[in-house]
Amino acid sequence: MSVEDRILAGDRLALARLLTQIENEQPEGFEALSKLFLHTGRAHLLGITGPPGTGKSTLVNRLALALRSRTKEMVAIVAVDPSSPFTGGAILGDRIRMRDLSGDPGVFIRSMASRGALGGLARTTSAVVEALDAGGFGWILIETVGAGQAEVEIARTAHTTLVIEAPGLGDDVQAIKAGILEAADLLVVNKADLPGADKTVCALEASLELASGPHQASGHPGQLGQPDQGWQPPVLQTAALLGEGVDEVIDAILRHRAYLETTGGRTGRDRERLRAEVLALLGDGLLERFLGARKDVDLGLELEQVFARQVSPRQAVQSLLSRDR
Ligand SMILES: Nc1nc2c(ncn2[C@@H]2O[C@H](COP(=O)(O)OP(=O)(O)O)[C@@H](O)[C@H]2O)c(=O)[nH]1
Ligand SMILES: [Mg+2]
Secondary structure, three states, rough: OOHHHHOOOOHHHHHHHHHHHHOOHHHHHHHHHHHHHHOOOEEEEEEEEEEOOOHHHHHHHHHHHHHHHOOOOOOEEOOOOOOOOOOOOHHHHHHHHHHHHOOOOOOOEEEOOOOOOOOOOOHHHHHHHHHHOOOHHHHHHEEEEEOOOOHHHHHOOEEEEEEOOOOOOOOOOOHHHHOOOOHHHEEEOOOOOOOOOHHHHHHHHHHHHHOHHHOOOOOOOOOOOOOOOOOOOOOOOEEEOOOOOOHHHHHHHHHHHHHHHHHOOHHHHHHHHHHHHHHHHHHHHHHHHHHOOOOOOOOOHHHHHHOOOOOOOHHHHHHHHHHOO
């Protein structure tokens, strides 16, 4: 039986091996993935992002359990958090996750290694998500730290994006600073058991109102990361540690999934995501081809001229491109 057939038949070991090959950028992994891609497009991708320490991992654990029992579909978790790989095991949220979810074959957890360039992380995550989609997981939860642009981009490409906040992280709401608010389909103030949660909810609601005002309308409907017109991102409260408010979040996720399906928004997001992936891979490929074709030429010369402020970066690229012709 081929690797693809084994994965399609639900073989978890084969799936885990393929994911490792993809992370290591092994050609045989990409070959298998190309065949598996024809079987993708069914999973609902749930991006969960927000500042570190807001309780994302704890909430993801709860959401996975709840989605599993309420929808009976299989759930996969992809943790893209280079700062806290849960194999390190030091974080309580991760220990809870391991304990509650182990033993259920309908739940699969994968922590992404942090190797590779920033853009590479997004590309590898796309590939991992496609493999899981082909593996029959109805829900794929992607946890990223809303700290870097790459992580935010990963969360944005999901069908439904949750932005998690918590009270007491400072005077300002972190998501507003990070500029990820406009990507949110759902906002969750976690740690509602702590004082100040109401204040955080108010701050989020106020900034949402601002963002939807006419003067702010940078509106390109359907564009990646732009909330769809007609969908008002709800602001919900949870205490993930205690399991409170989780059902309401699931309700909102299911509502958003139904909304996307009835409005055609799902297709729009799929197209945007795949378009971005193709463009990113094209960029990689062109750069590789360009650098490969001129291995004998010293890129350092152009760079040195830029360092010395003799030519601008733009001019350096123009000269590199014209010399290649
Ligand atoms: N008080 C309180 N603490 C929480 C809650 N959810 C998570 N935590 C704690 O917050 C810390 C960070 O949680 P974690 O899930 O790792 O956050 P992440 O960095 O966003 O993934 C851990 O010590 C959790 O136990 C909650 O609802 N209330
Ligand atoms: Mg985490």
